[in-house]
Amino acid sequence: MESILRDLQDVPGVIGSFVLSSSGTLIEKAMPTVIGSEVYPDLGRRLVTALGTMDASIAVFDDMLVKFDEHWLYCRRLQNGLLNVVSSVAVNYPALWMATNIASTKIDPLIPAALAAQVAVPVPIAAAPVPAAPKRFWRGQAVD
Amino acid sequence: MLGTSLPDLIQMQCLNMTSRAVRVDAESVTGRIYFAGGQIIHATVGMLSGEAALFEMLRWKYGTFSFEDDSSAQHETVMRHWQSILLEAAQLEDETALQSGASPYPSVVSLPEPFMPRNLIHELRADPEVVSFVQSDSEGILLESQSEDPENLQAGFAYVLQLLQLAGTSLGAESLREVHFQGKEHRALCIVDYTHTTAMVTTPKANLANLARKLA
Numbered sequence: 001m002e003s004i005l006r007d008l009q010d011v012p013g014v015i016g017s018f019v020l021s022s023s024g025t026l027i028e029k030a031m032p033t034v035i036g037s038e039v040y041p042d043l044g045r046r047l048v049t050a051l052g053t054m055d056a057s058i059a060v061f062d063d064m065l066v067k068f069d070e071h072w073l074y075c076r077r078l079q080n081g082l083l084n085v086v087s088s089v090a091v092n093y094p095a096l097w098m099a100t101n102i103a104s105t106k107i108d109p110l111i112p113a114a115l116a117a118q119v120a121v122p123v124p125i126a127a128a129p130v131p132a133a134p135k136r137f138w139r140g141q142a143v144d
Numbered sequence: 145m146l147g148t149s150l151p152d153l154i155q156m157q158c159l160n161m162t163s164r165a166v167r168v169d170a171e172s173v174t175g176r177i178y179f180a181g182g183q184i185i186h187a188t189v190g191m192l193s194g195e196a197a198l199f200e201m202l203r204w205k206y207g208t209f210s211f212e213d214d215s216s217a218q219h220e221t222v223m224r225h226w227q228s229i230l231l232e233a234a235q236l237e238d239e240t241a242l243q244s245g246a247s248p249y250p251s252v253v254s255l256p257e258p259f260m261p262r263n264l265i266h267e268l269r270a271d272p273e274v275v276s277f278v279q280s281d282s283e284g285i286l287l288e289s290q291s292e293d294p295e296n297l298q299a300g301f302a303y304v305l306q307l308l309q310l311a312g313t314s315l316g317a318e319s320l321r322e323v324h325f326q327g328k329e330h331r332a333l334c335i336v337d338y339t340h341t342t343a344m345v346t347t348p349k350a351n352l353a354n355l356a357r358k359l360a
Contacts, residue, residue: 039314046314050307054325054332057300058345061327066308067161069318070182073311086315089161090181 001114004106005030011099013091015071019107020082024048027081027114047075047082065093076100080111150202151230153209158182158226159321160360165215170207177201178217184226186217194221195229202233264359268344274355275330277344287340301334301343322360324352335359 005017005028016031024044026037054061066073067089074085074096083104085096153166154177161182168175168189175189175197187197201207222229268274269290276291278298291297309320325332326348333352334343342359346352 035315043311043314046307046311050304050311053300053304053307057296058332059325059327059330061325061330061332063326065322065324065326066312066320067322067324068312068320071312071315071317073308073315073317086317088181 001028001107001110002030004103008085008096008099008103011087011091011095013088014096014099015086015088017083017085017103019078019111020044020048020084021111021115022048022081024082025115025118027111027118031086047084051075051077051082074100076104078104078108078111080108080115083107148209150204150207150209151233154184154226154230156360158184160357163216165212165217167210167212168201168204168207169210170201170204175201176212176215178215180217184222184229185220186222193219195224198222198229199233199236202230203237267358271350273347273350275345275347277342279340279342282339282341297343297345301332301341305334305336305341305343322356324356326352 001019005019008014008017009030016029016035018029018031018040019027021027021044024041024047026040026044029040051061051064054064061077063074063076066075070089072087072089072091074087076083076085083100085100087096150168157164157166157177157179159182163180164178166177166179168177173189175187177184177198178186184198187194187201189197189200192200265279265288268277274290276294276297277289278286278291278294278301279288280286280298280302284298284302286294286298289298305320305323308323312318312320320336322336323332323334329348331346331348331350331352332344333346333350333355334341335356337360344355346355
């Protein structure tokens with residue numbers, strides 16, 4: 001999946017991209033390393049909540065283009081998640097749209113397996129130590 | 145563009161992400177400022193070019209502007225962000241005024257015009273592609289609307305914009321300006337200005353880019 005995301009960078013102006021599950025969990029990313037992994041849980045939750053709010057209060061939308069001063073964030077809804085592309089404002093939007101069309105069809109079927117692989121294998125929990133029997137005392141002296 | 149200052153004009157061009165040249169005529173001198181993708185990329189006046197030409201034009205008190213949509217810059221001579229240039233120009237103007245003993249501020253302060261002129265509101269209301277819209281100020285006070293449930297529409301957009309601004313901040317992006325939503329049955333557009341937010345729901349046929357250009 002990462003190679004599909006890297007292919008999106010063939011569109012001039014694309015800085016990086018990442019895929020979220022429908023619940024906002026990060027599935028895969030091809031983003032600049034300056035954006036640390038700790039960013040994605042909140043980022044994913046916010047993007048998914050934003051689209052969910054639109055669904056509930058306004059209408060259902062398939063994609064959203066968020067324009068900041070110098071950057072754009074393009075989010076495309078997939079059947080199993082959300083494809084997100086960060087670009088500069090100089091990006092060729094029709095080219096980006098077409099590239100994400102193609103990437104979406106490849107990425108969407110891969111999401112369930114990638115999400116399942118993320119489910120952590122349960123780690124055996126070490127048995128808690130048996131609490132020591134309370135010491136008994138007789139006139140200030142420990143006795144067995 | 146009677147009454148519009150050159151810094152305002154530059155700001156409008158940059159925020160609208162226009163790619164065009166603006167011709168500035170002052171008495172017998174003509175200058176040009178070239179914009180591309182929300183930035184100033186080149187400026188010329190007489191023998192000057194780049195930032196020197198920009199600062200020269202920003203000193204002019206009077207002039208007229210015209211747009212040259214077909215002109216493109218032959219060179220890229222301005223590398224700095226437009227906001228930084230405008231800030232420096234304003235500081236220079238203040239310093240010059242202080243040195244000459246004059247107040248840097250006009251004696252009569254004109255009140256700002258409404259964000260969206262009345263005719264644009266009417267245009268929105270009359271536009272068959274616009275299903276509903278709300279406009280609010282920075283404090284969330286509803287100014288204009290066309291909706292059966294404007295409070296709910298405004299609240300929905302307000303929350304989404306807050307979330308998207310936070311999402312952008314975590315990615316290191318700047319201020320949120322516009323959001324375009326596309327769906328099979330509807331489209332939606334939000335435009336965030338420094339003082340106002342305008343949001344609308346349209347039919348799927350509406351051209352959001354054109355609407356945004358008209359409203360920004």
